[in-house]
Structures are given as structure tokens and as C-alpha cells.
Amino acid sequence: MKLTKHPSVIISEIMGIIYKGEMTTLSGGNISMLDEEGNLWISPAGYDKGSLTPKDIVCVKKDGSYEGIHRPSSEFPFHYAIYDRRPDLKAVIHAHPKALVSFSIVREIPDMKILPHTADICPSIGYAPYRLPGSEALGESIANEFEKGFDAVIMENHGTVVGGKDLLSAFQRFEAMETAALSIIDAKKLGGYNVLTDEQVQKSFTQFPQTRTGKSEIAYTTYELAVRDEIIRFVKRACKQKLMNNYFGTVSHRTHGDDFLVTRRHMARRFIRNKDVVKITKGESEAGKEASNLHQLHEAIYAKHDHVNSVIFTQGKGISAFAISDAKFDTRTIPESYILLKDIPFIGYDEFMADPSVLVNTLNKETPIVVIRNFGLVVTGTSMLDAYDRLEVAEFSAESLIESTLIGKLARIGDGEIQDIVDKFLS
Template sequence: MSEKIKFVHPRDQIATIISRIYKRGMTTTSGGNISIIDANGDVWVTPSAVDKGSLKPSDIICVKKDGTVIGKHKPSSEFPFHKAIYQVRPELKSVIHAHPPALVSFSIVRQIPNTNMSSQAKNICGPIGYADYELPGSEELGDIIAEEFKKGYKAIIMENHGTVLGGSDLNDAFKRFETLEFCASTILYGTQIGTPNYLTDIQINEFEAQVPAMLPEIDGIEYASDEVEKRLEICKIVKRACEQGLMISSFGTASVRWNENDLLITPTNVNRWDLAIEDIVQIKDGKREKGKTPSRAAWIHQEIYKNNPKVNSIIMTQSPYLMAFGVTDTHFDVRTIPESWIFLQDVEALKYGEHFKATNNQDILNANSTATIIQNDSVIITGDQLLQTFDYLEVAEFSAKSIVLGTSLGKMTPMNNEQVEDLRKKFLV
């Protein structure tokens, strides 16, 4: 799917998104349900008791406005609360309900994740509601959820149950769902290695108020074969990152140096899962491809390339285990296994706000490290070829995960200085 979502039939939209949710481990074979209400007032919804891992468009049920059910299965048993949400919030056109592990963790301890973990999470998810427990599939559950949605929430934690979210379309609902689960995961992992820090509303508002100066447009543009090849490479890596949970639909930027200081970069406000080759933005001689808006982080990428001739690709993203270090004051020590140290060496951590354009922070622009964590915001990975940069990102996330998981076993014992020096000599790093 793409931003041209209105031209995709609801049954195809639902089949695509439920597949993504299942493959990412955010629901089970039997759990979760998705619906879309169309312009006629008919609701398209996932069926009851059909394998979510192999759901096809033909399995999707249509519940007509008059209550008539069309399809070869029964509609989801949770259809009553989908219907109740649409009745109280007519501007919402899609609803997702599932039991993703991190959000269920909050559900069973009866807490709400603090979306001030990052400006993106707060901006996309907004305040989160809370619905008391009622019997699944009951009208009473629908009434309680509808009352929460009446308060203006677009995302709700369901007590001892999971979460339910709404959106202006299915892309919007999925973006909110994926972002909230990422937020919850990061907080959970952060609590295992330290104490999560949260941004103030003032800090978030200051960041969001930044409007990058729009680059002038290129008058004429040519698409050389090597340029087209690099566009395709970016699309493949971004999709791969989404599939592995290293990017989410609402956040993640990738770029490659194309010619001297010219570059190709992902756009702003385009679903990362559905990135197409024509979405990539060419920036040449400080000008942008006509009719396209590059990532708001384009200035950081441009400056890194200017200051670091050996850097030819950059990934800026949020991944949950790395961001566990990004939301705490815990040092990310990569002296875990030889590969981690050889690839990453020392990972710098910068305070939130030092990535604002107004500060022009040289620690970011000089890219002295392969990986740099910006607290409560992102991780920046640099490298030569894009696949190599992606590999560094994977190594960094795996290393962070090992440390987080190992915390329950005991204190980490890193490689000692002598072992690190042997690696330095052997691999000339």
C-alpha cells in the first residue's frame, strides 16, 4: 500500500496490514482484529477464528450498514466495539485491536505508557486512554471503549486485554499502533538497564516547532542509471528495516551519497513500509527534486557528508533496544563480543536538543563514531555502502538486545583493555 490508499480496496488493505502485524510478532494466529468503515457506512472487518498468518483478501467480511453480513466467515467477535467506536467518532475510518506483548505488559499491570519518551511518539499517539475490563465481545466492552473514545483519545489500553487504536485511515491507525508498541517496548527495555527519562512538553514543542528551511527546487532533473540503482537500494533496505523492527512506518531515514556531496534521501511523511522508488528525493547542489519534500533530517545528512568524505551512507532511526539506552543514562558498552567492538567501537551519546538545526552540533556533524545515540530521539549509523551501514545497525541493535536481556542474569563483564587492544592490532581499527 501507499499514500494512495483510497484506491486500494478495504479487503486488500486489511489483509496486508494484518500480515505485517502477525509477521512482526504483534499478534497471534487467533488474536487481533482490524476494520475499515467505507463511504457507504459498510464495515469491512477481519473474520473470527481464521488464521491471521495466512489471511487472504477473500476472507475479509463486510457488515453492511443495515447489519447484513457478506462473506464466507463470521465477523470478528470484537465487532461490537469497532461499531461503537465508529458511532461516537465518525471522523475515524479504521480501527486496530491486538495483543502486542509490550502493550499487554502495560495492560496487565494496569499502566499507560508515557509517550513523552520521544517527540515522535507523543506527536503520533497523543494522550492514551484506559478502558476497564469487560467480557471480550460483549456490548458492555463496546460501551466502555466508546466512552473513552468520546474523550478524544485515538489509542486506548484495555485492562487485562491489550490495546485498541483508531485512525483517519488504516495507514494512520497502523502507524499509531506500531509507534505505541515501539514506545512501550523501549520503556520496558529501558527499565531493565536503568530509569527511563521523559521529555517535557516544552522540549517536544520546541522540537516540533522547528520547520526546516525548504530547499529550492531543481529546474531540470535527470535519472542516471546509477542513481536509479541507488534509489532501489534505499527502498529495499528501508523495507527490510521495517520487517525486522529496526524502523517503523512513522520514523526512519536513509540516504546515500550519489555524486560528490549530492545525495538521495527518503522523503518526509511517507509510510516507510510502502516506500517506492519514485518517492526517493534527489538533492543536488543544495536543491531538492521538484515536488518532493526530503526528510526533515536532511540537513544533518548533508552536513555529515560534507564533513566526512569517507561516509557514503547514513541511517537515522529508532530501534527498541538501542533506544532503551537512548531513554536512560545507561552507557552503551559495545565490548560484548569481538564483532560488536570491531564494527562499532565507542558509541557516543548526545543529549536531546543537540540535534536541533539551530545548534549545528559538531559532535553529530563530524560523525567520529559509526554509531551515535541521540537521547530520546534516534540513533545515527554511518558507513560506506548502504548494506554495510544496515549491517552496523543490526550489530548495534543485537548488541543492545544482548545487554538488556543479560541484565537479568547478572552484571555485564565486557572484554578487557588487553583483549580490545589485540582486536585493534589484528583488524587495524
């Protein structure tokens, strides 16, 4: 296992993301990873997760002794038990994210086949019966599930624990589980949700296979460097605002003609860097970089729609709830929603997989945003700012519509009022 950062730095960074993302509490949860020598690095017992720094991480030696200014987490025995049963795993995350805790206390497991990408990153989840926290029995209960081949486990009346080949892959699996659980709960408020079959999940990855990599070095103009910085800035913002997650999301921006910059395939979006943006010139990718496997859809959108200069594919929590349900996303609720989003069409998953061009042909000046059932949201704009504004409004509107189901009957803006909006803002 090759480390690019010290384990204490990696653990404190990931725990900071989890805590600031409201996926655990000040005292709840722990993270560990193994180094090349087999030492276990783990977050400390009883310490504020919101202010964790590298110096707070504890190193537990193979002989059981430890080094650090704090005691190791009281639950480090179950981390050891997992590593003992699954030597292929090098990192473990345990936390109490709200949605997964909700599943744990009703003793259910979220179905990750609501979206192809969540199903791919976490195809199955184990279930560990309740045992006393910190006990050997808890470690045995959890380790038994990992030994069966599960990489993620719901802990009965407790929370979740997730493993990975490294801490980033464990985090992405953890985030995918919580995002899926949140979307399922929201979809239930809308009346229920639909899941994909194994064949449908697989279709997503055969329809958009591995992309081509260019052979030639392609120089960036000053303008293109500025566009690259803008893409990076907005991807990081989208992750911070939970409009995008670490494992799925593609952003592009037109540069000249039908040429564009697009995010790379298989990247950690929260940690996007310059090398994660790929230049596509005359259909050719720059050397040594593999563009997103959706980049040909971006290419087709730019070729057909001259007014579009930015495209975002993503899966926000609220939007995903609508995407996996049969509910109507009614934008005729507040003026801002209708002005920016218009009426949002939905495309069926099988229809999209059979002919992706249906998306390209559905988009136009009057239809800047489309939801693909059990796949995600596509947003277009005349600029990156325009597309991102639509993305924010779409997610905020979706969450407001979902919560309104618990309050009363939805009251739409009337046709006359909609016409006034059109006359004033859209004519």
C-alpha cells in the first residue's frame, strides 16, 4: 500500500469532512487505517471530531502498545477484528450518520440499486446484530459480516461500519450509503421508490464504457486555464453543499466551437486538482488523461445547442429522491423555481440507456434541465454560473417540495400568475 500522505493527516482530513458534512457527532464514530508496517492508526477516544488534527491521531502497534497524546478509540478492537478477517481491507470507518442510523433502528438495509453508481460502489450490505459498544462481542458480530464478503455493514441499533482498500475508497462507500439512505427516506415521503435490476445497473456501465485517451499533448490557453479553475471551484462547492458527491458527477464548459473542458473519469471530486480536468479538442482528449465516460454526451449537447456553454451531471439528495420515485417535480410553486427551471421533463432509465440521444434532443432553451429516472440530473447553462445557479435552485426546490408533503396539500401558482412571470422575466 503506497501512502502519499501520513496516516494521521489522511484520517484527520476524512473525519473533518464527515463531521462537517453532518455524518457523525462530536463524540460518535472512529476511523482507522493500516500503514505499510501493519501499525493501526486510529482516531482517539472521547475527543472532539470537529477539531481533530494529525497530532490527535493514535498509533496502535502490533503488540498492543500505542503512541500518541490520547487513548485510542475504545472500539479499536472491532477494527482489528475486521482487518484480521479481511486482510484485503486497509481502512475502516465507523460513524452514526442520520439516515443510516434510521435504518439501523428499524432494522432494515437501504437498497443501493436505486442508482447504478451507488449499486456499483456498494453492491451489498451486511447486518450485524446488536452487541455492547466496545465489547469483544461487538467486534465478533461485525467481523463475521465482513468475513462473508461484505464491505459495509449496518450495525443494529447503532450505526454503520465500512471498509476499503484505502481510506478514500472506504469514505466513498460510506458517503454513497448515506446519500442513498437519505434519498430513499425522502422518496418514501413522495410515495415510494423504484430500484434497478442487476441487468439495468450493468447497462449503465456497458452503455458508457471506458473512454479514449488522447496521444498528443494539448496546450492550454490563458482562457482555458481560467475555465479549468472555475470548474474546480464549482465542483468543490457542489460537494461542500451536497449537490454532488465524491463518487459521481461530471462538469464541463465549452471553450471554443465544440471544444470543451470536462472532469476526469474515476476522480475524487472533493479533492479535485488541475490534472482532474481534461481538454477535449476536435473530439480528441489530451494525452495521459481519461475523460469522464459521459463526456460524449457533453460533446453531443454542445454540438446541437449553441446556447449551452456549461453542462453538469449530478445526483443531489433531493433531486435523487424524485429521480427514484414516480412523483412529479412541480416547479410552479415559487417564481424563482419556474424562472430558472421551467417545467422539468423526466426521461425513463431504460429509454435513456436504449438511446442516450433522447437526452440531447429533449434539452433546449425552454428546457435547460432534465431528470433521468434512477440516474440523476442534467443541468445546462449559458455559463458555469448559470448552470450552477439552476442546480442549486433545483435541489432547494426539490427539498422544499419533499418537506411540504408533511405539512399540507401543495398549492401551485396559477396559470395567470405563471403567464405574468413569463411576460416579465422570460420574454
